[in-house]
Amino acid sequence: METVATAKSHGGVQGVYRHPSTATGTDMTFAVYVPPHAPGTRLPVLWYLSGLTCTHANVTDKGEYRRACAEAGIIFVALDTSPRGEGVADDPAWDMGQGAGFYVDATQAPWTPHFAMWRYVTEELPALVAGAFPVDMARQGITGHSMGGHGALTIALTCPERFRSASAFAPIVAPSQVPWGAKALGGYLGADRAAWRRHDAVALIEDGARLPELLVDQGAADAFLAEQLRPELLAAACAAAGIPLTLRMQPGYDHSYNFVSTFMADHVAWHAARLR
Ligand SMILES: N[C@@H](CCC(=O)N[C@@H](CSC=O)C(=O)NCC(=O)O)C(=O)O
Numbered sequence: 001m002e003t004v005a006t007a008k009s010h011g012g013v014q015g016v017y018r019h020p021s022t023a024t025g026t027d028m029t030f031a032v033y034v035p036p037h038a039p040g041t042r043l044p045v046l047w048y049l050s051g052l053t054c055t056h057a058n059v060t061d062k063g064e065y066r067r068a069c070a071e072a073g074i075i076f077v078a079l080d081t082s083p084r085g086e087g088v089a090d091d092p093a094w095d096m097g098q099g100a101g102f103y104v105d106a107t108q109a110p111w112t113p114h115f116a117m118w119r120y121v122t123e124e125l126p127a128l129v130a131g132a133f134p135v136d137m138a139r140q141g142i143t144g145h146s147m148g149g150h151g152a153l154t155i156a157l158t159c160p161e162r163f164r165s166a167s168a169f170a171p172i173v174a175p176s177q178v179p180w181g182a183k184a185l186g187g188y189l190g191a192d193r194a195a196w197r198r199h200d201a202v203a204l205i206e207d208g209a210r211l212p213e214l215l216v217d218q219g220a221a222d223a224f225l226a227e228q229l230r231p232e233l234l235a236a237a238c239a240a241a242g243i244p245l246t247l248r249m250q251p252g253y254d255h256s257y258n259f260v261s262t263f264m265a266d267h268v269a270w271h272a273a274r275l276r
Contacts, residue, residue: 001132004029010070011036016056019128023120024083025113030125031056031078032133035070042136044275045075045129046268049121049144049151052180053099055080059145062257068265072272075135079125081147083114095180096187102175103151104199106188115188118199122155141165141271145260146224147172147180149216153201153234157209165274167215167267169260170222173234174202180228205237213244215270217263219253 004016012035021028037043046069048059056078059065069076082088082101089110091097097111106115130137142163144152149171156166175181176196185196197203218231225231231247238245253259 001128009033010066012066012070014060014066016060017132021083021120021124023116023124026083026085026088028083028120028125029056029080031060032129033066033069033076034133035066035073035075037073037134042134043073043075044139044141044272045077045133045135045137046271046275047121047140047142047144047152048076048078049103049142049148049155050078050081051144051146051148052081053094054145054148055099058257059260062261063264064261065264065268068268072268074141074268074272074275075133076268077125077129079121082117088114091187096184100147100184102147102181102184102188102199103154104185104188107195108188108190111188117151118155121151122159139164139275141167141275143167143169143267143271144171145169146229146255149173150175150181150199150201153214154199154204156211157201157204158198160209160211165271166211167217167270169216169263169267170218170224170229170255171201171216171231171234172229173237174200174230176200176203177233178228178230202233202237205234205241205243210241211243213246214238215246215248215267217248217250217259217267219255219259220249220251221253222255222259224255 101117149168
């Protein structure tokens with residue numbers, strides 16, 4: 001692992017790191033904020049999955065999480081949304097290919113072999129972070145925005161033993177039922193919709209996955225709300241399954257990091273209360 005940059009912030013260290021990934025077969029870059037802490041202590045970790053077109057840098061530059069993480073004593077990890085580079089497949093549109101890995105392991109050409117974001121997020125990066133930073137892997141939370149909210153929800157629902165807390169900002173809750181998701185899951189996983197259900201939060205809940213609770217914030221003025229995000233589908237699935245969902249519709253907020261950053265401290269505090 002190579003250190004790209006570090007800087008002191010709120011008494012802790014914001015770093016950017018790069019490593020050769022066996023999951024994606026490319027170099028991958030990620031960011032870790034380590035808050036001030038006593039030497040030898042291990043801290044809870046909050047994983048942040050970003051949305052379409054993002055790298056680690058969008059939330060690192062615009063997410064405004066560091067003060068809250070410093071106060072709560074939480075390590076914050078942000079990663080890229082896909083493999084990148086020459087020789088990695090891409091799509092002319094911004095909702096597929098590089099910058100749009102959808103947190104799945106592709107089974108279809110031309111996306112195999114590099115698009116293995118599920119394995120990267122659930123196996124390779126946690127092992128790397130656990131060995132290189134003072135994290136307590138018994139205290140993990142996960143969150144994300146939009147496509148990253150989809151990733152956070154599906155990973156938490158699939159690995160409930162690993163995450164004590166899960167939340168999302170404006171997530172794609174039912175990719176099988178919306179244009180972004182149908183395009184991506186069809187491209188990466190093929191036409192068999194049965195394979196899509198393992199990467200669809202609403203379908204996972206319908207199929208029996210459970211979490212103790214969920215926090216979701218959603219901008220009411222989000223241009224993607226009605227066509228791509230559809231939080232009412234998550235609300236219905238959670239109600240039917242008995243999963244306590246706090247869904248906060250935020251008047252006037254759009255889909256941007258102006259929205260994410262406004263509610264970031266709330267999410268960090270919510271996770272911190274569950275990771276103590
Ligand atoms: N380029 C697009 C807009 C793409 C966009 O809004 N991306 C969001 C995530 S959308 C769902 O996953 C985002 O987080 N962008 C990064 C940012 O810094 O704002 C367009 O032209 O409409």
